[in-house]
Amino acid sequence: MSTGRTRAVRLTRWGGPPVLTEVPRPVPTGEEVLVQVEAAGLCRSDLHVIDARPGDLPYRTPFTLGHEVAGRVVERGPQAVGPSVGERVVVYGPWGCGHCAHCASGAENYCDRRPTLDTNQAGTGAGLGRDGGMADVLLAPSGRLLVPVGDLAAVRAAPLTDAGLTAYHAVATVRPSFTCGADVVVLGIGGLGHLAVQILRATTTAQVLAVDVREEALALADQCGAHFGTLLRPDTAEVLRSRTGGTGAAAVLDFVGSHSSLELAIAVLRAGGELAVVGSGGGELTVRKPGALPPGARISLPFWGTLPELGRVVALAREGALRVEVERFALSGATEAIERLRSGSVRGRAVLVVD
Template sequence: MRALRLTAWGEAPAPAEAERPVPHGTEVLVRVEAAGLCRSDLHVIDAPPGALPYRLPFTLGHEVAGWVTALGPDAAGVAVGDRVVVYGPWGCGSCARCAAGSDNYCDRRDTLAWHGAGLGRDGGMAEYLLVPSARPLVPIGDLPADQAAPLSDAGLTSYHAVSGLRPALGEGTTAVVIGVGGLGHLAVQILRATTESRVLAVDVREDALALADRSGADFATLMRPDTARALRARSGGVGADAVLDFVGTAQTLELAISVLRPGGELAVVGSGGGSLTVSKPGVLPAGFRLSLPFWGTRHELAGVVTLARSGALRVETERFPLSAAPEAIDRLRRGAARGRTVLVPD
């Protein structure tokens, strides 16, 4: 089968011929219909030797949707022909967090040689994906695969971040989304579907503001010197009850703090290299709470799929054949991708 394999750190992944897996024991073989591409893949590709515990080579791709095509003799919980999305973070499977469906916060994460499909284990940028059991599989019914695949990271991470803020987002509140890309545009929709908050959006690109509008934002603006003032005005002058920063640079964190009201919530999702200095007294809003959400739980993925199947959540995608993965990676690296990039087998 064809697969996009990472064979050397810091070098572009290469299309290669790989042996089609055969499921044993509890394993499940999924025929891939679509695999998402995101900046986390770039972080893996660009990682220097020794920065990650993964052993080369392996197939990339941690956002995967497809249909079950073969089962190991001990597999249970799915049937051949089921259409599924694959829960991406794979933990140890035996700690308390994993037992509760929170592999994203596995207690043994730092000891593992992998973090999931396409993250040290062979992933879904291939014709087939071998899954260790039915445990990471969530049914999608008739949801199109190019919509389902990005839900397993872009949708799930956004949903998990919003879930942590939801108690603060009742009627009359304001939420600000900084960065309206592959994750941010889904966060806008999830906020609209699951909270009563007004949703304000910020980006540096005009086309991202148009995407925010299509996603249901009440107001969208470019990042300028007066952006904090404009956002505060839209919040009724008191500031935002919650800010979700999907960029995480020094500039976006500064904006987040400047618009957050006392007692507000800040969720930093992006890994842009920015930092906050915590001091008391200091410049941080009094009583503010900080979270660093990472991915999400298996149960939350089922909730994301339910939202998508209801029509409340739609992923803006760019589709590429698997053979055009180098072009898709280049577009993502240049910041030219619109929404979420999805690779489909040729």
């Protein structure tokens, strides 16, 4: 049994910057499993947490950030299940109650007992009110939340737990409406969007149309297999509709969620189409009948993904069908990584490497 202290990037108070500090090394009890962290991803969800004001989120400070985690099992509680000591794993980030109907099916992202501002519970998962993986070690509440990754590189594996999983879940949400060769628009080719393009290519026959405001993002979309890419311009809706033969897209995956992206999504969606809003860019939709939305349109707000889906995402990555574009930073460089992410200058996904 290891004791002592360990490094962690902690949010110590709302409105304050995260700090790299030392904390007691946790010892697993009951079903808990201790994971030696090899890599931890960083995304805009972390920025939302860092920038939150008191009362914005149902969490209590202090806690360790980091919800995209890959590492190795080093200790297990006496009632632990799942991977053995020495196995390399990724950590499923949304931690539900483990007992409700959603959790029993593996959909802990939709746990019926998710904390709210009124329930005063500890948090919703790794790095979200509970200690996460921007640290030397992470204490998982149960081995059920760990997915083996074999020899998959940690720096590529960690982002699969959110960027890969959320993109996969969004695609799975709209996929049942596809016909053979359906046109699908992906808005925002960033950390999630570039993976959504690959997932669409690997799991569907869809024609993938990519949109971004950056030329380099469109180049990344092309590398990931998009059939067509275009910058966001005043005539983008007409260009995309022309690519679909005038009917519009069967589905739009909006990884931005801004006013302009939602406006474009509505403009290119066909009648009976599916709009999945994944990004949290502050945009709003007015749902009115009649209104701007096409007849029969269905709107979803996919959140993260399920535990079985994470297993499928890992399988795609191990088969070589899914590769995360990453920029590496040391754990001690977390502040730089956060500022680079905030400035929008990270290509793909920022990952902290722990050594």
